[in-house]
Amino acid sequence: MSRRSDGRGIATVAICVVWCLCALASVTWTRHGGGVSMIWPANAVMLAAILRIPGFDRRFYPLLLFIMAALVNLEDHRPWIVVLGFAGANTIEVVLAAGLVRRISPVSNFFGRVDWAFRFAVAIFLSVLCSALVAGGALFLGEGRAWIGGGMIWMMGHLPGLLIIVPMLLALRPHGDGPHGDGSDMAARARMPRRLTVLALMVLAAVAAIVAFGQSRYPVQFLLLPPLLLATYRLYAQGAALSVAVIGIIGSFFIFTGSGPGMAFHGPSAVKVYIFEFDLATIFFCALPLGAVLTQRDQKTALAEQRLQDFRLLADGVGDVLFRVDDGGHWSYLNPAFERMSGFDVPSRIGQPMLDGIVAEDRPALALAEAELRGGQRQDLRQIVRISRRDGAIRHAEIVAYRLDGGRGFGGLIRDVTDQMTVDARNRQIAAAHELAANTDELTGLPNRRAFFHALDACLPEAAPHVAVAMFDLDHFKSINDRYGHPVGDIVLRRVATAVQAALRDTDLVARIGGEEFAILIVGETAERAVGLARRIVRVVSAEPIEVRSGPSLHVTISMGVACREGAETRSALMDRVDQALYAAKRGGRNRLTIAGTPLNATHVNATGG
Numbered sequence: 001m002s003r004r005s006d007g008r009g010i011a012t013v014a015i016c017v018v019w020c021l022c023a024l025a026s027v028t029w030t031r032h033g034g035g036v037s038m039i040w041p042a043n044a045v046m047l048a049a050i051l052r053i054p055g056f057d058r059r060f061y062p063l064l065l066f067i068m069a070a071l072v073n074l075e076d077h078r079p080w081i082v083v084l085g086f087a088g089a090n091t092i093e094v095v096l097a098a099g100l101v102r103r104i105s106p107v108s109n110f111f112g113r114v115d116w117a118f119r120f121a122v123a124i125f126l127s128v129l130c131s132a133l134v135a136g137g138a139l140f141l142g143e144g145r146a147w148i149g150g151g152m153i154w155m156m157g158h159l160p161g162l163l164i165i166v167p168m169l170l171a172l173r174p175h176g177d178g179p180h181g182d183g184s185d186m187a188a189r190a191r192m193p194r195r196l197t198v199l200a201l202m203v204l205a206a207v208a209a210i211v212a213f214g215q216s217r218y219p220v221q222f223l224l225l226p227p228l229l230l231a232t233y234r235l236y237a238q239g240a241a242l243s244v245a246v247i248g249i250i251g252s253f254f255i256f257t258g259s260g261p262g263m264a265f266h267g268p269s270a271v272k273v274y275i276f277e278f279d280l281a282t283i284f285f286c287a288l289p290l291g292a293v294l295t296q297r298d299q300k301t302a303l304a305e306q307r308l309q310d311f312r313l314l315a316d317g318v319g320d321v322l323f324r325v326d327d328g329g330h331w332s333y334l335n336p337a338f339e340r341m342s343g344f345d346v347p348s349r350i351g352q353p354m355l356d357g358i359v360a361e362d363r364p365a366l367a368l369a370e371a372e373l374r375g376g377q378r379q380d381l382r383q384i385v386r387i388s389r390r391d392g393a394i395r396h397a398e399i400v401a402y403r404l405d406g407g408r409g410f411g412g413l414i415r416d417v418t419d420q421m422t423v424d425a426r427n428r429q430i431a432a433a434h435e436l437a438a439n440t441d442e443l444t445g446l447p448n449r450r451a452f453f454h455a456l457d458a459c460l461p462e463a464a465p466h467v468a469v470a471m472f473d474l475d476h477f478k479s480i481n482d483r484y485g486h487p488v489g490d491i492v493l494r495r496v497a498t499a500v501q502a503a504l505r506d507t508d509l510v511a512r513i514g515g516e517e518f519a520i521l522i523v524g525e526t527a528e529r530a531v532g533l534a535r536r537i538v539r540v541v542s543a544e545p546i547e548v549r550s551g552p553s554l555h556v557t558i559s560m561g562v563a564c565r566e567g568a569e570t571r572s573a574l575m576d577r578v579d580q581a582l583y584a585a586k587r588g589g590r591n592r593l594t595i596a597g598t599p600l601n602a603t604h605v606n607a608t609g610g
Contacts, residue, residue: 088138
């Protein structure tokens with residue numbers, strides 16, 4: 001903390017010393033008949049320090065400035081009212097200029113905007129105008145001079161000093177990348193030529209200044225512009241400031257030695273000095289917008305390069321392939337992920353057709369999609385294709401692409417979905433297995449009740465009246481379980497299921513819908529043929545005995561009811577009729593088929609009947 005305070009104190013003292021030296025030099029060497037300094041650089045030094053130097057103590061400078069200005073004017077033997085008026089005018093000028101510049105022309109981005117010079121000139125003009133009113137009043141009250149005349153003389157000395165010297169000092173000491181900087185000046189400095197080039201540009205400006213001011217015969221001040229603009233183009237605002245400094249030093253020397261084109265003007269020496277000062281200010285402020293434009297160009301270029309670098313870092317780091325294809329269908333950009341996916345190095349594929357790496361069977365569909373994308377018939381492309389790796393392996397890849405503006409091809413990403421598709425296929429297999437288990441009777445392997453009714457519901461709207469349902473159960477099955485045990489009963493159920501399934505067509509469906517109860521779905525047959533199929537099943541089951549290992553030979557029969565759908569009969573109505581027919585078969589003596597008619601009419605057919 002103490003070191004920081006010491007640094008601020010040293011910087012403040014140094015600036016105050018420089019201000020005093022500049023003020024004394026102006027009062028001593030450049031005084032003219034009006035009694036006011038012809039050029040006043042001291043306030044420019046103070047203002048530049050306030051705006052730029054971080055270590056400058058801004059808390060006490062108004063008081064210090066007032067005291068220093070009063071002492072300098074006392075040394076010049078001024079009346080007290082003039083001393084106090086000039087001290088107040090200097091203080092008002094610097095304080096107001098600092099506030100206005102920060103307000104309407106922030107120095108944090110100085111020379112970074114084209115309108116900065118204009119804003120700065122307005123701020124300086126208003127500040128000097130206010131101080132001139134105070135100084136003119138002091139001269140009027142203290143020495144009896146004209147108020148407006150004294151104020152004009154004050155402005156002629158202070159305005160050029162601030163307009164020329166402050167921008168020059170700001171440009172020669174860029175803000176850089178400090179706490180309040182934006183780094184634009186650092187970017188400009190990074191592009192500066194070498195010292196030899198800087199020296200050559202300054203020599204060129206010096207030669208032009210010597211030619212322009214070293215003789216009084218020819219008005220060739222226009223020769224100052226080419227080296228000034230060239231230095232600005234190469235060195236930006238710093239080039240303009242250095243060139244103006246060189247021109248100002250050389251021009252001042254010749255003017256004070258009585259040379260230069262201004263000597264042809266008949267009038268007071270002060271007017272010649274003012275013309276010279278305003279010439280410098282004019283050419284300087286003409287060069288500053290060029291420096292600003294160049295700085296903005298470099299800022300935008302640096303920003304674009306930074307964004308491009310960021311994009312490349314992101315593109316190189318992502319796992320998916322980022323690509324761009326030109327309008328001819330050839331790769332124009334691929335990120336490193338392409339090599340990991342395909343096994344081919346990126347440089348060898350740039351300029352090659354995109355379709356080369358695609359499996360031949362998938363190329364036509366992708367080529368068609370590409371043509372539609374380039375032609376504007378579709379907004380994007382999303383397609384899964386197979387790509388052939390360098391080692392011969394086949395990978396599945398999803399291509400997502402979008403058309404680029406201006407007919408410059410398309411770009412997007414390619415994602416390897418081989419593992420995902422493998423997982424998806426496994427999941428589908430698992431889901432299918434679960435679905436099969438949910439629809440299969442575990443004991444017989446036949447479809448279960450759920451699967452049967454699902455199939456029946458599915459065929460009712462399509463098959464219309466050509467649907468028949470048969471239901472049967474095993475006669476006296478409970479006695480088999482009670483006498484021989486459930487394992488034998490299970491064998492009987494499986495044998496019956498096998499026999500019935502073998503007797504049916506591929507288009508028919510037999511399901512176990514409960515205990516010893518089964519159902520058959522017959523689709524696409526007439527009622528006569530459906531009844532004939534049901535009768536054959538009853539005969540098949542009763543025809544062959546069931547041999548049980550280490551057990552008896554069992555003769556099993558079934559009772560069956562069959563119903564053919566009538567019109568737009570619902571599932572519930574159809575199943576009710578089948579169920580009634582089944583119970584009618586059981587009541588009629590078993591081992592028989594009952595054909596359901598209307599709910600009040602049923603036909604019994606003996607298993608062995610015709």
